[in-house]
Amino acid sequence: MTHPPAGRPAEPAPGETPWAAPEPAPRRTIAAWSLWDLGSNAFNTVILSFVFSVYVTGTVAADPERGQQVYSNAQTIAGIGVALLAPLMGAWADRLRSRRLMLTAATLAVVVTMAAMWFVRPEDSYLLLGVTLIALASVIAEIAGVFYNGMLLQISTPSTIGRISGTAWALGYVGGVLALVIALFGFILDGGMLGIPTEDAANARAVALLCAGWFLVFSVPVMVWGPREVPDAARVREPFRPLRAYREIVARVVRMWRQERALLHFLVASAVYRDGLGAVFSFAGVIASSAYGMDTVQVAVFGIAANVVAALGTWVFGKVDDRTGPRPVIVGSLAAMVAFGVVIVAFDATAVFWVFGMGIAALVGAVQSASRTLLSRITPVQEANETFGLYATAGRAVSFLAPALVALFTAVGGARLGLLGIVATLALGLAAIWPLRIPGVTSRR
Template sequence: MSAISEGTPQAAGKLGKFSWALFDWANQPYFTVVTTFIFAPYFTTFVAASPAEGQAYWGYTQAIAGALIAILSPVFGSIADAGGARKPWILFFTIICAIGAFSLWWAVPGQQSGILWILAGIVLGTIGVEFSIVFNNAMLPTLTTPERLGRLSGFGWGLGYIGGLIALFIVLLGFSLPEVPLFGLSKPMHEPDRITGPMSAIWFLVFIIPMLIFTPDRAPTGISKVAAVKQGLGALANTLRSLRDYRNVVFFLIARMFYNDGILALIGFSGIYAAGLFKWGTTELGIFGILINFFAIAGCFIGGYLDDRLGSKPTVVISVLGLAFASVGVLSISDGQVLFGLPAAMPVEGGALFASPAEMVFMVFAFIMGLFFGPAQAASRTLIARMSPPDKAGEFFGLFALSGKATAFVAPLLIGIVTSATGQQRPAMIVIFTLLMIGAALMSFVREPDHG
């Protein structure tokens, strides 16, 4: 077999590695401007009947998408391993994501009829982007040496946050802040918020092109698609039956089920919570996202260096504990109070941006979140890459995606249920903190392979 098809790490040059890392740049705007800072808060605040109902709806869509991803990721990963090449899968699921993202343009304010189609578009976009990430991640072990996996993974995450940052600048400077937005978009109809779906779709389709051209892929095995499906499913069944031989991987995947669920919920609901609590609009949320991304970019590059120096496991644990601390800080903020009881003035209409004491405290904890988001996720990707047998990379990254999604539908579901039951957004943070702490504790059972 060729070096590429065997998955040895001499396959990619600098351009190939950079193009692979650019995939994170390509997909990040979907997460940044759609599911976190712009469209999600817009949907919960203006499309749904109330912020609490909107948060519940959003939680249910993420629960459905998470369940589908959890079930199907290992299956697709195993099939891709059997078939060899990963790029065709990446392109296919990128197109699926783009279709879902484009449909969000029709999420008009106060929408009563057709809201199920918008929710379906959110689910479609989310499963498309997540499945494409499974196959791109599976290419990582073949691109560089084990001792430099952390830096390449962290570099990719850092590029991703830079891409998200630029997307936020485009939304703010092109659509939100100007009195007359680009393309004549209507502010009363919230078209600057709705354009984030089509914008992220086009961005994704354009910026995966370098990876498709320059990053080396595993050679196709030559077997038919039907045979690849049968062989892949058989290999997955064998791996699941022999998981006792991969106990260390199992411990890690179980730990990640919890802490990654908490991370995704924290990312997804922090902007929603701020929009409901402080009545932030697109401008405030966009600037908030830009500031967080500056910290996230720094965290990714520092975390990538620490990953290779200290190891992936310490980097994960430190980052998850930092995020748990930040979630407690956010939980401590309510209407007119911070730090569980200290009085703090809320923003007033016409006041300076982020000038109220309550907003200032929230921003401090948000910056801590930004610093630790990237390292926790990049080091997790590095750790599973170091644990994966070369001929099972897709399968193991499919299981990795399962570990990130098997319980990922639980947190949004719990958040949706708790929010519906209490009529408040704040209790969601208790769910998030609990998941982060359980995940950090379970990491004590994980042994990291030597990569020196």
């Protein structure tokens, strides 16, 4: 690797991966890092998607329609917060070079915020508190993910990064499924097997405590055994100025346009198809209910099955990533998902929706994990946190695309045709990523 100009970190030459160390991290460190994914998905699956958000909008709010509107507004503000804060916090972490400390602080903040959700009583006067806590936890969890993803280069080698990333992402799906099953059967359905009283919605509120404890338990290992870095004493002593940091981030984007065009290309292309990937799980339950008449239990069963299949697919394709490189995994999976989606729309049958829906689910995590490894392969290790912050920001910048297309196709042809909105987003992302070639990084060929 060539020496960088003064004041700038070294950039990888074409085909050269910017690894922190040539040797793999100890298994204990890798396991500790992976378990964080297992713990964090309790928030995404139980709080954000299936249980607590439904409690807040449907029970706490006196009017469910108003509850959904207030919740949507809060999540919009949260998205803006992530877009503004993620690259800034990433730049700060790169400066301190203490990802483990930053990840620990962010994780504990998410845990405390989730635990505070216990105080959201089933009264309309608590609606603002409920949506605010969920939105706040969303922002902090996204920022924590920036620090977490930035560790990947520290614990992997070019031959193991796909397997490590894929295994951790698969564990995230497993953690989400387990937490959801415990929440549904232990707390919610028929009063819950744990016998928590339903008066004052104590059982629903206790789900927040479950998720807080779940996240904390599985995060302790990375707090203790996670990879460590040696801080740059000169940079630590230098005052951190947010406005200056934003100027440096803008300068980094300009530099990417001039000197790291492949990295900028990937950030833009991945933002498009990641919006489609997010829509797969965001709209799957809605489409299953409105287009195929599934009730709440059937939708929950479909969701659990989809998460299990996603975990298996992510684990398998993580190994493929190490053999072929991330680009074939991303391109092949996106192409297959587009084809599966077209089949579902073409044949109006619940069995087809189930079979090909599971096929799509098996590939969602594979693309997400391979995207993480591709970004890690082409990012200078000294700028990993800032780059993953930009990765989060880019994703937020186009987060309107898939929902808008789903709404458009639904208005034109009904709920089942709305699936074409997701297919179209994935196809646009596939077209955007297709030209990207980085010899020795995007493919092993």
